[in-house]
Amino acid sequence: MERVPVLKIGDILLVSIQIDMEDQVALQLQEDLADRIVATGAHGVIIDISALDIVDSFVGRTLATIASVSRVLDAETVVVGMRPAVAITLVELGLSLPGIRTALNVELGIAMLGNRADGDDALFDDDDESGPAVVTTP
Amino acid sequence: MERVPVLKIGDILLVSIQIDMEDQVALQLQEDLADRIVATGAHGVIIDISALDIVDSFVGRTLATIASVSRVLDAETVVVGMRPAVAITLVELGLSLPGIRTALNVELGIAMLGNRADGDDALFDDDDESGPAVVTTP
Numbered sequence: 001m002e003r004v005p006v007l008k009i010g011d012i013l014l015v016s017i018q019i020d021m022e023d024q025v026a027l028q029l030q031e032d033l034a035d036r037i038v039a040t041g042a043h044g045v046i047i048d049i050s051a052l053d054i055v056d057s058f059v060g061r062t063l064a065t066i067a068s069v070s071r072v073l074d075a076e077t078v079v080v081g082m083r084p085a086v087a088i089t090l091v092e093l094g095l096s097l098p099g100i101r102t103a104l105n106v107e108l109g110i111a112m113l114g115n116r117a118d119g120d121d122a123l124f125d126d127d128d129e130s131g132p133a134v135v136t137t138p
Numbered sequence: 139m140e141r142v143p144v145l146k147i148g149d150i151l152l153v154s155i156q157i158d159m160e161d162q163v164a165l166q167l168q169e170d171l172a173d174r175i176v177a178t179g180a181h182g183v184i185i186d187i188s189a190l191d192i193v194d195s196f197v198g199r200t201l202a203t204i205a206s207v208s209r210v211l212d213a214e215t216v217v218v219g220m221r222p223a224v225a226i227t228l229v230e231l232g233l234s235l236p237g238i239r240t241a242l243n244v245e246l247g248i249a250m251l252g253n254r255a256d257g258d259d260a261l262f263d264d265d266d267e268s269g270p271a272v273v274t275t276p
Contacts, residue, residue, distance in 0.1 A: 002156070002189075003189060004156065004189070005154060005156065005186060005188045005189045005219065007152075007154065007186060007188075007219075007243075007244045008243065008244065008245060009147065009244055009245060009248065010245070014145075014152075014244075016143060016145065016154045016156070018140070018142065018143065018154070018156045018157055019156055019157065048143060048145060050143045050145075051140075051141060051142070051143045081143065081145075105145075105146065106145045106146065106147055106152075107146060107147060107148070110147065
């Protein structure tokens with residue numbers, strides 16, 4: 001079965017959606033993401049949809065569910081890379097992705113999450129921290 | 139046509155391969171990557187293949203070509219996320235991916251590229267970090 005990989009970068013999880021989000025794939029992704037958030041103590045999830053030509057209501061709902069689950073697990077979700085045409089279609093369909101934060105690209109998404117973390121030095125300290133990353137004020 | 143997105147994170151380009159690398163997709167990816175390296179001045183390319191069940195000789199050659207082209211453009215390539223079964227199959231096939239550096243996951247790949255850059259403050263310089271994570275003296 002096809003599966004969307006979840007990449008860990010610092011305390012952010014990155015997902016690049018490139019395949020059709022059928023039911024099974026979407027459910028698996030939700031599960032994988034929730035597991036990884038808990039396992040890694042990640043504080044942010046970035047979902048890149050730059051490969052998607054179409055975002056229909058099912059994908060929209062999947063993204064919303066992922067954002068909600070992540071929030072409950074104390075991780076913020078940012079959807080990045082949306083194509084202009086996709087944005088137009090979404091709004092025309094009456095889907096404005098409520099509750100989902102967006103950024104133009106991965107870098108801006110990381111910056112957005114970094115700002116939330118108030119000093120993101122936790123982002124790239126490769127020597128691993130055990131337990132959830134805690135923002136340390138110097 | 140399907141297209142593998144190239145994500146920019148700091149001065150690294152990240153590619154997560156999830157779809158079958160048919161001829162056209164592979165060629166397009168090579169082109170996209172070369173263009174992005176030139177456009178962004180990226181110093182590193184990370185190719186995540188954790189979603190791939192199979193890496194045949196064509197994919198192996200594609201990765202090698204990408205690595206060579208990147209090198210000519212002054213960017214180093216690291217292939218990350220290879221599954222154990224894939225590694226075994228590759229070696230059994232006599233494909234040991236010469237000229238391609240590998241790392242276990244994206245984070246280690248970034249660390250590997252960071253070391254090469256000799257102080258990768260360009261990578262995430264939004265604000266303070268106390269110097270490069272690891273300094274290797276030649």
